[in-house]
Amino acid sequence: MLYLTSLNRALHKVFEENNDVVLIGEDLLDPYGGAFKVSKGLSTAYPEQVISTPISEATIVGAATGMAMRGLKPIVEIMFGDFLTLAADQIINHASKYDWIYNSDVVVPLIIRTPVGGRRGYGPTHSQSLESIFMSISGIEIIAPTLCHDPGVMLENLINQVQRPTIFLEYKTDYPKDLCEEAIGQLSILREDTGAYNQNLVLSLFPDEKPDLLIVTYGGNISIAAEAVEAMFFEEEIIANVLVLSSVRPIDEDWLINKVKECGKVLTLEEGNRIGGWGAEVSSIIHEKLFFSLKYPVQRLGSLDLPIPASGQMENQVLPSTQDIFNICRTMSN
Numbered sequence: 001m002l003y004l005t006s007l008n009r010a011l012h013k014v015f016e017e018n019n020d021v022v023l024i025g026e027d028l029l030d031p032y033g034g035a036f037k038v039s040k041g042l043s044t045a046y047p048e049q050v051i052s053t054p055i056s057e058a059t060i061v062g063a064a065t066g067m068a069m070r071g072l073k074p075i076v077e078i079m080f081g082d083f084l085t086l087a088a089d090q091i092i093n094h095a096s097k098y099d100w101i102y103n104s105d106v107v108v109p110l111i112i113r114t115p116v117g118g119r120r121g122y123g124p125t126h127s128q129s130l131e132s133i134f135m136s137i138s139g140i141e142i143i144a145p146t147l148c149h150d151p152g153v154m155l156e157n158l159i160n161q162v163q164r165p166t167i168f169l170e171y172k173t174d175y176p177k178d179l180c181e182e183a184i185g186q187l188s189i190l191r192e193d194t195g196a197y198n199q200n201l202v203l204s205l206f207p208d209e210k211p212d213l214l215i216v217t218y219g220g221n222i223s224i225a226a227e228a229v230e231a232m233f234f235e236e237e238i239i240a241n242v243l244v245l246s247s248v249r250p251i252d253e254d255w256l257i258n259k260v261k262e263c264g265k266v267l268t269l270e271e272g273n274r275i276g277g278w279g280a281e282v283s284s285i286i287h288e289k290l291f292f293s294l295k296y297p298v299q300r301l302g303s304l305d306l307p308i309p310a311s312g313q314m315e316n317q318v319l320p321s322t323q324d325i326f327n328i329c330r331t332m333s334n
Contacts, residue, residue: 003151004175007038010152011075014159015046018073021159024051024064025077035079036115036175057086061112065095065165068110073159081116081169082128095165096139109162113155115172117220117271118319124307127315129219129272131169135249135281142248144169144219147180148189148201149246158197169248171220185226187242192255200255203242205233211241212333213265213296215325216256216282218245221269228325235326238333248278256282257289264295265332271319274302296332301325 014021023042025034029052033040043050053060057078064074078084084091091112098106118127131142143158143166145151151170158166183189190202203226204211215225225242232238243259245252260266266286268279279300286298304318 001179002175003147003177003179004036004038006150006152006179007155007170008040008152010156011039011042012045014156015042015049018159019049020071021073021075022049022051022064022067023075023077024053024060024067026053026055026060026079028052028077034077036172038113038170038175039077057083058090061087061090061095064110065090065098065108068095068108069098069106073109073162074111075159076110076112078112078114080122080126081114081130082125084112084114084130084167085133087112088133091134091140091165092137096137099139099164107163108165110165111155111158111162111168112165113168113170115170115175117171117173118308118315119173121310121312121315123310127308129270129303131167131248132270132272132277134167135278139164141166141250142169143167143197144171144246144248146171146201146219146222146244146246147174147177148184148203148222148244149199150179154197154199154246161197169219173223174220184222186230187226198247198252200246200252201244202259203229203244205229206239209239211239211263213238213240213267213329214243214260214263215240215267215269215329216243216245217269218248218278219271221271221320224320224322225269225325227322228329231322231326232329236330236333238329240329251282251285253285253289256285260286260290261293264290264293266294267299267301267325267328267332269320269325270302272302273305274300275305277302299328299332301328
């Protein structure tokens with residue numbers, strides 16, 4: 001099944017079973033069905049539950065926040081993750097705060113779905129991964145399924161259980177790809193169920209062997225991580241495992257620390273800017289809790305401190321690559 005198909009089927013199932021679920025966003029009506037067709041068919045099948053809006057992300061998220069406070073379960077579709085910035089006030093100063101302001105008498109079960117990431121040649125304002133902007137905001141969660149998860153099942157579980165504003169990241173390069181049920185490339189998928197929509201994974205060439213180092217990542221980054229792991233072993237005989245956290249915020253610290261204890265060498269990988277990024281938080285957690293156990297300082301890999309170019313060749317230079325991972329891990333192993 002395709003990543004996109006999984007999401008679309010899950011939305012249809014949820015809408016069929018719940019009349020309090022509402023989808024709100026831009027260009028949702030058929031035949032368009034959303035910018036990447038994830039919402040295709042919903043407006044035809046459930047016209048009373050799909051609200052196609054003018055271009056105003058602030059209004060969309062503000063209205064959805066009100067719906068959530070009044071007992072509905074709104075799902076916002078933001079056309080590109082870059083446009084989360086246009087709703088930052090509504091997310092940061094409103095939706096994330098109401099539970100605390102009103103002493104838990106008000107809950108905001110709001111889901112914001114949005115495609116993120118580059119590698120499609122969409123240029124500097126349609127290719128970013130800006131989730132790190134929201135890492136320091138109390139009261140929200142950030143979830144990122146991968147090709148090794150079933151993103152539709154995760155979304156369905158999230159809709160049924162959500163109690164606070166949650167940003168659901170969908171990597172646009174994964175939409176047309178098949179889900180990986182047992183392996184990605186030659187790497188086995190070791191599933192560790194940590195919750196209905198928080199499912200950590202370990203990707204490994206040799207599940208029974210102790211790895212030389214760990215690559216900690218999330219979302220669409222697993223594809224280049226898996227390629228690098230294969231290349232490192234066949235070219236340098238370096239054994240690396242990939243730790244995949246589906247919850248970007250909060251970070252599952254206990255699970256992460258237990259895995260790092262077994263190895264002592266870590267590279268964090270993200271597609272967002274390395275400066276001030278998610279990897280900096282992961283690195284801080286590891287250094288604070290395992291400083292004297294580390295065999296090498298935690299290394300971080302993210303995009304260069306530049307806008308993302310529209311040129312494919314230049315875009316590949318700015319975003320992290322398989323070769324970048326290989327080079328850093330080889331240095332760590334020497």
